[in-house]
Amino acid sequence: MTARQPAEWMPHVATxxxxxxxxxxxxxxxxxxxxxxxxxxxxxxxxxxxxxLVGTEEAAASAxxxxxxxxxxxxxxxxxxxxxxxxxxxxxxxxxxxxxxxxRFNGWGGKYLLEGDDxxxxxxxxxxxxxxxxxxxxxxxxxxxxxxxxxCVTTEACLLNPNxxxxxxxxxxxxxxxxxxxxxxxxxxxxxxxxxHTDGHVDNLARxxxxxxxxxxxxxxxxxxxxxxxxxxxxxATAFGVDVxxxxxxxxxxxxxxxxxxxxxxxxxxNGVVVVPTxxxxxxxxxxxxxxxxxPGRRVVGLRGNAILTGGGSFHCITQQQPA
Numbered sequence: 001m002t003a004r005q006p007a008e009w010m011p012h013v014a015t016x017x018x019x020x021x022x023x024x025x026x027x028x029x030x031x032x033x034x035x036x037x038x039x040x041x042x043x044x045x046x047x048x049x050x051x052x053l054v055g056t057e058e059a060a061a062s063a064x065x066x067x068x069x070x071x072x073x074x075x076x077x078x079x080x081x082x083x084x085x086x087x088x089x090x091x092x093x094x095x096x097x098x099x100x101x102x103x104r105f106n107g108w109g110g111k112y113l114l115e116g117d118d119x120x121x122x123x124x125x126x127x128x129x130x131x132x133x134x135x136x137x138x139x140x141x142x143x144x145x146x147x148x149x150x151x152c153v154t155t156e157a158c159l160l161n162p163n164x165x166x167x168x169x170x171x172x173x174x175x176x177x178x179x180x181x182x183x184x185x186x187x188x189x190x191x192x193x194x195x196x197h198t199d200g201h202v203d204n205l206a207r208x209x210x211x212x213x214x215x216x217x218x219x220x221x222x223x224x225x226x227x228x229x230x231x232x233x234x235x236x237a238t239a240f241g242v243d244v245x246x247x248x249x250x251x252x253x254x255x256x257x258x259x260x261x262x263x264x265x266x267x268x269x270x271n272g273v274v275v276v277p278t279x280x281x282x283x284x285x286x287x288x289x290x291x292x293x294x295x296p297g298r299r300v301v302g303l304r305g306n307a308i309l310t311g312g313g314s315f316h317c318i319t320q321q322q323p324a
Contacts, residue, residue, distance in 0.1 A: 005090050006093050012321045015044050016322060025081055033307040033311065044268075053120070056078075080116045086108070110163060142317055149212070161199045187236070214244055215291075217247055219249055223251065247287055262277075273300070274301070277303065279306055
């Protein structure tokens with residue numbers, strides 16, 4: 001079998017994540033973000049080990065206090081910020097054993113270049129005891145979503161953005177995905193969510209819930225800022241031939257009068273639990289129930305993610321699964 005990333009719902013050895021550590025980045029949201037990350041870790045650690053990066057001595061002390069007794073292994077390693085979906089390696093499996101793929105990281109198109117982020121992939125692969133193959137093109141883990149069979153979904157807004165790999169067209173991108181990740185088929189969606197600084201990471205928009213089955217949001221009213229994006233994604237996905245299931249959208253979520261990229265799709269699937277971000281929106285409970293129907297046999301829990309979202313993402317963005 002070609003080495004490729006297993007689907008997220010396949011068994012894990014561990015989950016890698018990081019503790020909010022830099023007060024200059026998080027400011028007033030540092031303590032609330034730590035509380036939300038801690039709640040996520042406690043939920044995951046009931047079912048699998050959590051490997052936690054801490055960037056400073058103060059951060060380590062606060063993490064030890066918040067997570068005392070949980071199945072967590074601490075790693076003292078400087079890093080820029082907690083978005084390990086994008087800075088950690090993508091773990092893969094094959095008949096030859098586990099492997100990891102690391103890619104060039106340029107701060108989401110040069111917007112957020114933080115010291116230490118470019119060292120995370122090598123550190124995590126070494127800590128996991130998995131050989132790392134380094135690939136010299138820009139790819140963030142949140143930009144792709146796989147179903148484990150060789151099928152991938154992504155967005156043109158991100159992977160074809162000239163701020164990532166200038167001069168690479170979709171055919172070259174597909175060739176690189178095939179060569180480095182064993183991806184055989186690519187479903188191209190269009191734009192990502194409004195005001196998403198990742199330029200449209202697909203893990204805020206479309207997630208596989210089974211082989212060939214893609215979950216997409218359904219707009220939550222006429223003021224939903226992403227209604228056209230959802231409709232376009234649905235049209236492209238059905239034309240491609242995947243089965244589509246829908247999840248209610250949180251609708252318009254604002255901070256200081258600006259729509260923010262709040263999404264229930266940024267859930268994380270661990271061995272025995274699915275952690276879904278909620279925002280105090282009207283559709284929180286309905287979305288958690290809908291996502292729960294996709295993963296029978298797992299506990300599905302909604303946890304607030306408003307403070308983490310001030311940094312630009314949610315639970316999927318800050319985690320990286322290490323497959324069994």
